[in-house]
Amino acid sequence: MIKTKHLKKYYGSSRGIEDVTLSVKQGEIFGFVGPNGSGKTTLIRILLGLLSTDSGQAEILNQEVSIGNHLINEHIGYMPSESHFFNELKVKVIMDFFRSMRNVDENYLNHLISTLDVDLEKKFGSLSFGNKKKVGIVIALMHQAKLLILDEPTSGLDPLIQSRFLELLHQAKKNGSTIFLSSHVLSEIEKVCDRVALIKDGTILFTKSMDDIRKNEHKRLQVTPNQDHLKLKGLEYIKDVNSSSHYTYQGDVNLLIDYLSDKTFDDIILRDVGLEEIFSVYYEKEEIL
Numbered sequence: 001m002i003k004t005k006h007l008k009k010y011y012g013s014s015r016g017i018e019d020v021t022l023s024v025k026q027g028e029i030f031g032f033v034g035p036n037g038s039g040k041t042t043l044i045r046i047l048l049g050l051l052s053t054d055s056g057q058a059e060i061l062n063q064e065v066s067i068g069n070h071l072i073n074e075h076i077g078y079m080p081s082e083s084h085f086f087n088e089l090k091v092k093v094i095m096d097f098f099r100s101m102r103n104v105d106e107n108y109l110n111h112l113i114s115t116l117d118v119d120l121e122k123k124f125g126s127l128s129f130g131n132k133k134k135v136g137i138v139i140a141l142m143h144q145a146k147l148l149i150l151d152e153p154t155s156g157l158d159p160l161i162q163s164r165f166l167e168l169l170h171q172a173k174k175n176g177s178t179i180f181l182s183s184h185v186l187s188e189i190e191k192v193c194d195r196v197a198l199i200k201d202g203t204i205l206f207t208k209s210m211d212d213i214r215k216n217e218h219k220r221l222q223v224t225p226n227q228d229h230l231k232l233k234g235l236e237y238i239k240d241v242n243s244s245s246h247y248t249y250q251g252d253v254n255l256l257i258d259y260l261s262d263k264t265f266d267d268i269i270l271r272d273v274g275l276e277e278i279f280s281v282y283y284e285k286e287e288i289l
């Protein structure tokens with residue numbers, strides 16, 4: 001559905017993207033993650049034919065990307081990170097405008113409007129940031145496009161609407177859509193995505209399936225009281241926090257349980273690490289325990 005090879009784009013002397021190679025398969029939900037300014041929106045705008053490239057190749061829906069290719073856009077539902085429509089128009093009028101240009105199933109449109117609790121009678125300019133975002137979601141999803149490209153769709157949405165939106169994405173995937181989603185909310189990427197790519201300083205650092213990430217990542221072990229001398233293959237001491245000691249563990253959990261079973265603790269916590277912890281190093285944040 002999307003294929004890029006060594007894509008590069010500079011805005012004058014300022015780097016947009018340096019080297020982006022990725023492919024998005026039919027039917028998957030693909031997460032595109034990276035710190036502010038890493039190049040996510042630049043790539044999305046290139047894919048949509050809104051921005052030219054300096055070098056490299058990009059194909060979308062088996063067609064080479066080119067500026068203003070409306071044929072491609074018929075089959076894409078796009079949501080920019082900020083939606084701008086005429087402020088003086090009622091939401092209903094904006095929806096009608098987009099609906100008139102597309103093949104839209106009325107029942108599905110009504111389902112979107114009610115699920116996201118969109119107020120059709122308000123003027124767009126009077127809506128809050130989150131409510132404007134909801135209008136952008138309905139417009140991107142209404143024609144059940146083959147490919148959805150969503151740039152930070154959930155920023156500013158309240159938790160209830162966020163979870164309803166993720167449910168809409170699951171339904172869209174079931175109905176055959178492929179979804180390319182950029183986000184800073186790693187917990188949400190973790191919930192919906194099949195694969196995830198990490199971009200930093202304009203370069204893709206890796207693309208991995210969520211299954212591989214879950215399988216290969218270390219677990220976290222926390223034991224109380226402090227014990228910094230536990231020794232088992234795959235078990236590594238990190239540090240003490242208050243009265244607990246923290247370790248990473250990679251290996252068979254049964255071996256770990258056997259090893260710990262003849263020792264005495266007040267408390268033990270063994271858990272998977274989340275994407276936020278795995279990626280924290282790439283965001284140059286403090287590692288979270």
Ligand SMILES: Nc1ncnc2c1ncn2[C@@H]1O[C@H](COP(=O)(O)OP(=O)(O)OP(=O)(O)O)[C@@H](O)[C@H]1O
Pocket residue numbers: 011014015016017034035036037038039040041042043
């Ligand atoms: N019109 C522009 N002129 C000059 N530089 C730009 C322009 N648009 C983007 N850039 C630069 O390109 C780089 C990538 O920006 P981009 O918006 O693609 O990042 P992003 O990953 O989407 O960021 P964010 O997560 O903050 O939305 C940044 O350094 C940005 O300053």
